[in-house]
Amino acid sequence: MDEYVNTINPDQLHLETIDAVDLSLEVAGLGARSYAFLIDWHFRVIFVMAWLAICAIVFPLFLDTTLPDLLRSFNEITGIGGTTLVILPVIVIYFLYHPVLEILNRGRTPGKRMAGLRIVNEQGRPPTMGALLVRNIFRLVDGLPLFYMVGIITCLISERQRRLGDMAAGTLLVYDKAAAKVSAFNQVARTGKFTLAQHELAGELVQRWAELASPIRCRLARDFFVKIDQPAPELESDAMLLMRLRVFLDKA
Amino acid sequence: MSADSSQAALRSWLGQRVPIWQEKELNFSKLREQTHPSTQAITQLALDYRLLAKDLALARQMLAGSRVTLHLERLVFELDEYLHQPVRRPGIQLRTYLCRDIPAVLSKIRSRILATTSWFMLTGLAGWFAVTLEPELIGLFASESMINEVQNGRLWTDDLLNVVPSSVLSAQIATNNIVVTLTAFVLGCFYGLGTLYIIGLNGLMLGGVFAYTALFDLDQRLLEFIVAHGFVELSIICVAGAAGIQLGEALINPGTMSRLAAFQHAVADTSKVLFACALFLFGAGVIEGHISPSDLSFNSKLLVGLTFWLLFLIYCSGYLCRALRLTRADSHRV
Numbered sequence A: 001m002d003e004y005v006n007t008i009n010p011d012q013l014h015l016e017t018i019d020a021v022d023l024s025l026e027v028a029g030l031g032a033r034s035y036a037f038l039i040d041w042h043f044r045v046i047f048v049m050a051w052l053a054i055c056a057i058v059f060p061l062f063l064d065t066t067l068p069d070l071l072r073s074f075n076e077i078t079g080i081g082g083t084t085l086v087i088l089p090v091i092v093i094y095f096l097y098h099p100v101l102e103i104l105n106r107g108r109t110p111g112k113r114m115a116g117l118r119i120v121n122e123q124g125r126p127p128t129m130g131a132l133l134v135r136n137i138f139r140l141v142d143g144l145p146l147f148y149m150v151g152i153i154t155c156l157i158s159e160r161q162r163r164l165g166d167m168a169a170g171t172l173l174v175y176d177k178a179a180a181k182v183s184a185f186n187q188v189a190r191t192g193k194f195t196l197a198q199h200e201l202a203g204e205l206v207q208r209w210a211e212l213a214s215p216i217r218c219r220l221a222r223d224f225f226v227k228i229d230q231p232a233p234e235l236e237s238d239a240m241l242l243m244r245l246r247v248f249l250d251k252a
Numbered sequence B: 001m002s003a004d005s006s007q008a009a010l011r012s013w014l015g016q017r018v019p020i021w022q023e024k025e026l027n028f029s030k031l032r033e034q035t036h037p038s039t040q041a042i043t044q045l046a047l048d049y050r051l052l053a054k055d056l057a058l059a060r061q062m063l064a065g066s067r068v069t070l071h072l073e074r075l076v077f078e079l080d081e082y083l084h085q086p087v088r089r090p091g092i093q094l095r096t097y098l099c100r101d102i103p104a105v106l107s108k109i110r111s112r113i114l115a116t117t118s119w120f121m122l123t124g125l126a127g128w129f130a131v132t133l134e135p136e137l138i139g140l141f142a143s144e145s146m147i148n149e150v151q152n153g154r155l156w157t158d159d160l161l162n163v164v165p166s167s168v169l170s171a172q173i174a175t176n177n178i179v180v181t182l183t184a185f186v187l188g189c190f191y192g193l194g195t196l197y198i199i200g201l202n203g204l205m206l207g208g209v210f211a212y213t214a215l216f217d218l219d220q221r222l223l224e225f226i227v228a229h230g231f232v233e234l235s236i237i238c239v240a241g242a243a244g245i246q247l248g249e250a251l252i253n254p255g256t257m258s259r260l261a262a263f264q265h266a267v268a269d270t271s272k273v274l275f276a277c278a279l280f281l282f283g284a285g286v287i288e289g290h291i292s293p294s295d296l297s298f299n300s301k302l303l304v305g306l307t308f309w310l311l312f313l314i315y316c317s318g319y320l321c322r323a324l325r326l327t328r329a330d331s332h333r334v
Helices: A030-062 A067-078 A082-104 A110-114 A129-137 A149-157 A164-169 A184-191 A196-211 A214-227 A238-251 B003-033 B039-062 B067-083 B090-108 B110-133 B135-140 B144-151 B166-189 B193-215 B219-252 B259-270 B272-290 B298-317 B319-323 B326-333
Strands: A012-016 A022-026 A117-121 A171-175
Touching: A022 A171, A022 B067, A030 A082, A030 A110, A030 A117, A030 A149, A030 A171, A082 A129, A110 A117, A117 A129, A129 A164, A129 A171, A129 B166, A129 B259, A149 A164, A164 A171, A164 B259, A196 A214, A196 A238, A196 B003, A196 B067, A214 A238, B003 B039, B003 B067, B039 B067, B090 B110, B090 B259, B090 B272, B090 B298, B090 B319, B110 B135, B110 B193, B110 B219, B135 B144, B135 B193, B144 B193, B166 B193, B166 B219, B166 B272, B193 B219, B219 B259, B219 B272, B219 B298, B259 B272, B272 B298, B298 B319
Parallel strands: none
Antiparallel strands: A012 A022, A117 A171
């Protein structure tokens, strides 16, 4: 079995590419994992509520009948109980939400996407469908005895903060590089107005803002704006200058 | 040229590369939207990847940790992932999986299947003797309503179709059986003990319930109910149990691999059989929902049960695919 063990930093997963490009991914911890799970849990609740709302309001409204009558006719036609018609999709949403969305989105559910996470295999590549199914089947154990206790404990004590399902499937939860909203050179190139050096200078100034004394950082910011031919009034406040620098970095 | 001016020159050169990177990124996003990109476009992308990788190496040196470097890194990462994604041939992969992988795994874990089946039968006998000797023990295996029904000379399965429509019943039964099968498998991660517990519990329940119904002369009717679906259903639970035992064995005796690697290897290998198990359990669920509670004669139900079981065994041996010439076609094409 291919196994790559990062002996330097367990929080980093290094990818081995055939072109020897050194790429790495940051392993997500229990906090990020729980955050993504909670978002997904809310999505599931929303989907269920939406389905129940459709059953209770929309169906009767458009089919010009009441819900009990609708369920009764459904039962007469198909032989399937009305309650089953309502409950079955709820069960399907609950159990198939994670595996189906992870397979369709190559290791990402809406919650993971919003939390900036994704599932990868131990080589840092998108996992196979089989691996995604296995990590979800193991939720049966991770969820024991209540509230994912086994999963949380395994996550806390395992080297790469993995729950049992991830260990079994050989998968990891990592921060998604594709989700990072860094669009530095897009902006530089799109406008053609600012140089890379200017962009980097602004980025560095924002990064060091808190470390510098107020008069110094204000002077540096004004010098910068003068250099890129933008107004830099003396009366402009410290906070305003910082905001303008951030706007420059984000929307230049 | 001094070191400082050389660095400045390189930084300036990198700055000039920005429009090129942006163009490559734009091309890549257009390519990603295509379902079947041309070979020429993919070749160009591979060249772009190399160019960007070279620039990334320089950017990491000159502009370490900068936003531009991060962005370039992300782009190289995405290109790398796109270029190295595995070939997708769902039809061929599914056929290989069903016709070659699953029978191969089943053949590999044959001895565990035998061991699990023996354990199931042993606990079934234990359940039988326990309840025959101490009928009160049935309270451990069956619900109060089931016990009351039997005491009144009726089986809990008697009015099943009057209470629940057969289609719903089939779905409920199949879902329940799949959960039991998956649980028997995953609990193998507790060094196989969880699997032994689930299989043992099912054996005790079956034996106990049969012994209790025998006390009220209802065992023949119970047999009539389970004969159409029971062979396959119980065989599948034993197969899933064997897969679970394999997980436990990998943890106990990992051989030359690390314990984690051995466990992962066993999971990747044995989990394949679960798919076949789920397929046959749906079949068993349909039979249990439609045929088992029906008024068909015992012999007809037995015929259905044995035919379905035979089909299951032929599939597990790999003979079914060979007979349908699926394996041969597959080996040529993969």
